[in-house]
Amino acid sequence: MSSSTGKSVTVLGLGPMGRALAGAFVGAGLPTTVWNRTPGKDRQLVERGAAAARSAEEAVTKSDMVVTCVVNYGASDAILRRDAVTDALHGRTVVNLTADTPDRARDTADWAYRHGIGYLDGAIMTPVTTIGTPAAVFIHSGPEDLYRRHRPVLDQLGGAHTYLGEDIGLAAAYDIALLDIFWTAMAGYAHALAIAKAEGITAQQLAPFAAGIGAILPPIFEEAAQAVDRGDFSGEGNPITSAVSSMAHIVEASEAHGIDAGVMRAAEGLARRVIGRGNGQDGFIRVAEFLTRH
Structure with missing residues (x-):
């Protein structure tokens, strides 16, 4: 196996995403060593040319750059912080693509620094299916020199790579914020489908109209972001009192069908608290400012 970068990589963790990452490295011609706690998940990668390690400590000795992708930092800590693995990592760089919180990322960076680990x-x-394609999107944070040094290897994963800054917690912070949008939106969509079904509307009948709602969101996001950064929450044309009225209708219609309206009740409750504070003529995005103070 030849590599255009002249480098090699180790991947720890072979769940669906970990296998996709390792597969992209192998497909790009990088010498790739793989390891997973549960044996057997490396078979197809080995058939394609990856090297299977018998242990995590053996795996990390094979490359200067070690990519970790497991379920959370509890799982990555269980691998990386074993004495034998920690010792083997000295002088190498860990690129942790495991999802968790900004504070957990900072704690792991402190641990790595104490042990001489980059x-x-x-x-x-983006989803598993995008890895190794132009549609993949990655964000990174930490020491810029390390990022620049390992960027040629990271580029083999395809797509766009954005460096956010030296604060090691930035990537996790962006991830948390963006997943907040995704999962609250998906919760709203699931709830909408339940209401629609109760009213005799199929999911496929509703879907084109739901896509229309999605299409109007990007300019709303941009306008709301500017408002938050300016501290200008004008609700001209659509005050939060109007939003509360429509939320109440959703709650009423849901509960009339016996559908749990907890998510919408939570949103309505936040809006009513903003109104109760005397900001009823502001726009709904005033909720963001309210949340940061309470």
Whole structure:
């Protein structure tokens, strides 16, 4: 196996995403060593040319750059912080693409620094199927010199790579914020489908109209972001009192069908608290400012 970068890489963790990462490295011609706690998940990668390590400590000795992608930092800590693995990592760089919180990322960076291990944190913002293609999106944070040094290897994963800054927790912070948008939106969509079904509307009948709602969101996001940064929450044309009225209708219609309206009740409750504070003529995005103070 030849490599255009002249480098090699180790991947720890062979869940669906870990296998996709390792597969992209192998496909790019990088000498790739793989290891997974549960044996057997490396078979197809080995058939394609990856080297299977018998242990995590053996795996990390094979490359200067070690990519970790497991379920959370509890799982990555269980691998990386074993004495034998920690010792083997000395002088190498860990690129942790495991999802968790900013504080957990900073704690792991402190641990790495104490043990002479280079450390970059990152997040994968697109599905497994995008890895190795131009559609993949990665964000990274940590020491810029480390990022620049290992960027040629990271580029073999395809797509766009964005360096966010030296604060090691930035990638996790962006990840948390963006997943907040995704999962609250998906919760809203699931709830909408339940209401629609109760009213005799199929999911496929609703879907084109749901896509229309999605299409109007990007300019709303941009306008709201500018408002938050300016501290200008004008609700001209659509005050939060109007939003509360429509939320109440959703709650009423849901509960009339016996559908749990907890998510919408939570949103309505936040809006009513903003109104109760005397900001009823502001826009809904005033909720963001309210949340940061309470």
